Amino acid sequence: MPKLNALVAGSTGYIGVQLIKLLVKHKYINIKYLCGNSSVGKHVKFYDKSLSKYKLPKILKFNKKLLKDVHVIFTALPNGEAQDISKHLSKNHTLIDLAADFRLEKASDYLKWYKQKHRATNLIKKSIYLLPEINRKEIKKYNIISCPGCYPTSILLPLFPLFKKNLIKLNNIIIDSKSGYSGAGRGVHKKYKDKNLYESLSAYGVGYHRHNSEIDQMLRKFTKKKFEFSFTPHLSPMFRGILSTIYVDLENNISQAKVLKTLTSFYQNESFVKILKPDSLLSTNEVINTNNCYISVCKSKYSNKIIILSAIDNLIKGGAGQAVQNLNNKFNFPEKTGLK
Structure with missing residues (x-):
């Protein structure tokens, strides 16, 4: 089975680094791009030495051109930023968000709780809040998957x-x-x-x-x-x-x-x-x-x-691990892949 190309945006935060540590051992994933802001040009091993033994790309600033040869986008960004990335998705992309951008079903609730206007309101109904043990059967219908908070x-x-x-x-x-x-x-x-x-x-x-x-x-x-x-x-x-x-x-x-x-x-x-x-x-x-x-x-x-x-x-079941679990369910990989 060919590997899926993945982009991780927000790759140097605690959850972003944990996600990379899981993905490097996932046999169906190729980490194509790592993205960040203040960390541009650095290696992720700077944030976790255990990643030194893996050949990983240097950290880039995100731009939409990177999406042309990517299948899966993981976003572990400050709240609001995944909404901006979501505007550039095609029907061939899957976005798995580890922040709160698509957790709430009403834009008004997002404003109430996160004190900022939702910037991709047209995509809220095209996303799903996915806690796999509860509603994994719904995952096939959606290309924007919101992982629950910890x-x-x-x-x-x-x-x-x-x-x-x-x-x-x-x-x-x-x-x-x-x-x-x-x-x-x-x-x-x-x-x-x-x-x-x-x-x-x-x-x-x-x-x-x-x-x-x-x-x-x-x-x-x-x-x-x-x-x-x-x-x-x-x-x-x-x-x-x-x-x-x-x-x-x-x-x-x-x-x-x-x-x-x-x-x-x-x-x-x-x-x-x-x-x-x-x-x-x-x-x-x-x-x-x-x-x-x-x-x-x-x-x-x-x-x-x-x-x-x-x-x-x-950082795992409450974050990166749940994202990988949702990835596996979305693409019909064995659910434990990368999580043993």
């Missing part, structure tokens, strides 16, 4: 089956998520210069974090009932990983065992979602450098409540 990935995977099967009450879902500081990008040290990232835990985006919009939009597809959730993210003194702790009230006559059985059944054929034994303690260390999501269902001291733990690597 927090929503860790939250939606455990909640979606419970919404679908009406196992939990929907009026008081509490989500506490902690992420490694790589989730804030390479500018994290400048952005949080007054915080000691290596020794402190910081709450941010309380009540109004942008990822609220994704979680709300996706869950609304699977219930007609009103629901309420509170989501608070935190920056943790670690480089990578996310641990989400989700507190839910059970519907009448629903037990921890029923929830566990539902999740196990729903994900039994999935390669990357692992449902652990009941009351398993879970740490990010178990998923680091993998495309896995580990989920544990734990008892509460109250019989009508449970506590769900969900862990992912924010």
